[in-house]
Amino acid sequence: MASEMRAAVAALGAAPSRHDKSVTSDLSIDETLLLHGMGYEPVDLVTGISIVAIPYGTFIVPYGQGGPIELPNATEAVASAFQSGSERLRKECATAGGVGVVGVEVEVDIDGPTASVTFTGTAVTPIRHELASPGRPFVTDLSVRDFVLLERAGWAPIDLVAGAGFVAAPVQGVRKTLAQIGQNIELPVITRSLQIAREQAMDQMQTAALAMNAAGVVDVTIIDGPLGHSRHVCAFICYGTAIRLVAEQHQRIEPDLVLAMDDHIEFQASAIR
Amino acid sequence: MTASESTSSAWSSGLSTNDFAACLDSGLQPLGFVQGCSVVSWNFYSMRSSMVGVGFGSNQLRGYSEQYNCPHGFVSSEHRGYGLNYQMTWIEEAWTEAFGAAKRRLLEEATSLGAHGVIDVVDRSIHHVENSTFEIALSGTAVGIADVARPDRPFATFLAGQKLNKLVEAGFAPVDIALGITAVGVIGSCITEYQMRGGLSIGANIGNWGAPQKGEIEQLVRAQSAARQLVRERVRSELGGDTLHGASLRVRTIDTGEGPQIEAQIRGNRVRSFKAFAKLAPPRPVIQLADR
Numbered sequence: 198m199a200s201e202m203r204a205a206v207a208a209l210g211a212a213p214s215r216h217d218k219s220v221t222s223d224l225s226i227d228e229t230l231l232l233h234g235m236g237y238e239p240v241d242l243v244t245g246i247s248i249v250a251i252p253y254g255t256f257i258v259p260y261g262q263g264g265p266i267e268l269p270n271a272t273e274a275v276a277s278a279f280q281s282g283s284e285r286l287r288k289e290c291a292t293a294g295g296v297g298v299v300g301v302e303v304e305v306d307i308d309g310p311t312a313s314v315t316f317t318g319t320a321v322t323p324i325r326h327e328l329a330s331p332g333r334p335f336v337t338d339l340s341v342r343d344f345v346l347l348e349r350a351g352w353a354p355i356d357l358v359a360g361a362g363f364v365a366a367p368v369q370g371v372r373k374t375l376a377q378i379g380q381n382i383e384l385p386v387i388t389r390s391l392q393i394a395r396e397q398a399m400d401q402m403q404t405a406a407l408a409m410n411a412a413g414v415v416d417v418t419i420i421d422g423p424l425g426h427s428r429h430v431c432a433f434i435c436y437g438t439a440i441r442l443v444a445e446q447h448q449r450i451e452p453d454l455v456l457a458m459d460d461h462i463e464f465q466a467s468a469i470r
Numbered sequence: 471m472t473a474s475e476s477t478s479s480a481w482s483s484g485l486s487t488n489d490f491a492a493c494l495d496s497g498l499q500p501l502g503f504v505q506g507c508s509v510v511s512w513n514f515y516s517m518r519s520s521m522v523g524v525g526f527g528s529n530q531l532r533g534y535s536e537q538y539n540c541p542h543g544f545v546s547s548e549h550r551g552y553g554l555n556y557q558m559t560w561i562e563e564a565w566t567e568a569f570g571a572a573k574r575r576l577l578e579e580a581t582s583l584g585a586h587g588v589i590d591v592v593d594r595s596i597h598h599v600e601n602s603t604f605e606i607a608l609s610g611t612a613v614g615i616a617d618v619a620r621p622d623r624p625f626a627t628f629l630a631g632q633k634l635n636k637l638v639e640a641g642f643a644p645v646d647i648a649l650g651i652t653a654v655g656v657i658g659s660c661i662t663e664y665q666m667r668g669g670l671s672i673g674a675n676i677g678n679w680g681a682p683q684k685g686e687i688e689q690l691v692r693a694q695s696a697a698r699q700l701v702r703e704r705v706r707s708e709l710g711g712d713t714l715h716g717a718s719l720r721v722r723t724i725d726t727g728e729g730p731q732i733e734a735q736i737r738g739n740r741v742r743s744f745k746a747f748a749k750l751a752p753p754r755p756v757i758q759l760a761d762r
Contacts (some may be wrong), residue, residue, distance in 0.1 A: 206643065
């Protein structure tokens with residue numbers, strides 16, 4: 198190790214090779230090594246963003262109205278933000294000469310009348326074109342470790358797919374509220390609202406996956422709960438990586454079992470650390 | 471007492487025990503804890519609104535700017551005539567000057583100790599006095615290595631310990647820490663304001679009937695994309711063929727009351743390839759048996 202470090206420090210006196218193209222990446226060194234082992238290298242840090250307006254009045258629901266109310270404007274806004282942001286990310290990847298983007302960090306923000314979705318990841322390309330380009334750049338939020346495992350199992354990522362559902366659970370009337378005092382009961386309107394929002398979102402995500410001939414969606418992330426600014430609105434957003442089988446059949450990975458011999462030690466007193 | 475004032479042979483460092491062990495393992499010898507800081511201020515924030523009022527058009531701005539003209543013509547005094555996305559170069563310049571000065575001081579301290587480089591650099595940035603005064607402080611551990619000529623300028627890296635060792639084993643030499651910032655201000659056009667408020671804006675509403683309430687807010691998307699693009703271009707332009715490794719891109723949007731201000735910051739390790747990248751053998755998957 199010491200000789201390698203000496204060689205590294207000694208090399209600082211030399212200028213970088215003129216053939217070296219500047220590369221930016223948010224990958225750790227472990228991820229870079231793993232990626233290299235697969236035949237890929239990072240080319241550039243890429244981003245994609247979309248901010249969509251949600252019309253005024255979307256989240257306003259009449260007091261005391263009966264059942265759950267679907268809010269298609271909000272649903273469409275988030276779905277459209279996902280699609281446009283993802284397309285911009287893919288465009289940046291293609292411009293950088295990448296064949297796909299790995300480790301994509303997705304940020305979703307619903308702030309009153311606007312919905313924004315941001316993607317940040319590292320575009321990758323095959324080393325010296327060892328691997329065939331998959332055509333349309335793939336996009337995945339899988340970490341490089343998961344990407345490697347997926348590839349070893351014979352699968353390949355296609356794209357990020359997403360779904361969203363927004364359903365309002367109207368505030369119940371005074372009579373109903375008074376009748377429930379002192380009782381433990383299920384709140385059927387809110388339960389049903391959550392269920393509808395979830396079904397809508399999952400359905401959209403699966404439909405998007407089917408449209409690209411994916412076999413399934415892995416590593417699904419779910420953001421759900423009441424909206425911060427409109428607590429009566431149940432929101433359900435989900436996204437994940439659509440994958441397809443590229444090997445003839447699934448390749449079984451058989452991990453070895455290891456037993457760590459070092460005990461996990463917890464210090465109770467910070468003074469002895 | 472700063473490192474340069476130290477006269478004893480004992481040294482101090484910010485390294486954890488693990489990082490210290492890895493540091494010795496790689497032949498690096500800690501020489502001292504080194505620091506550098508700089509405080510700067512700018513006074514341009516308050517001029518945002520006057521930029522519209524006095525017709526501070528895009529021709530007078532440096533760097534990126536885009537103007538969004540109102541399609542309605544004159545409607546009322548409250549109806550905004552045009553919107554503007556503009557690069558806030560004065561913030562970038564102040565920030566770059568502060569970072570450059572802090573890094574120069576850090577490296578000067580390291581040089582005075584006879585160091586080859588500074589590892590485990592920690593950066594800290596603080597806004598003082600609302601948003602107009604800004605401090606950048608850098609600290610790290612100066613290290614030396616035996617039997618190697620000192621480079622003209624010590625290297626610097628955020629890494630230390632096994633992460634630094636793995637980087638070197640992979641064939642990359644640490645060169646420098648890279649930080650860049652870009653700020654883009656947004657003065658919303660009548661349509662942007664209308665969309666950002668969900669179509670509810672008494673002043674902006676006049677004349678906006680029929681404007682799209684749905685769909686992308688183009689001006690904001692362009693501003694956010696520009697901030698991210700500019701900061702990456704800024705850092706990339708300083709790499710000179712090197713690689714920015716382990717970069718983190720952080721963006722924050724500040725609501726100044728006069729429109730969003732988008733600040734994009736990127737930081738990472740500038741590294742240089744010094745030997746061919748050795749292909750890693752396929753890693754062996756394992757499952758760790760654990761109590762919980």
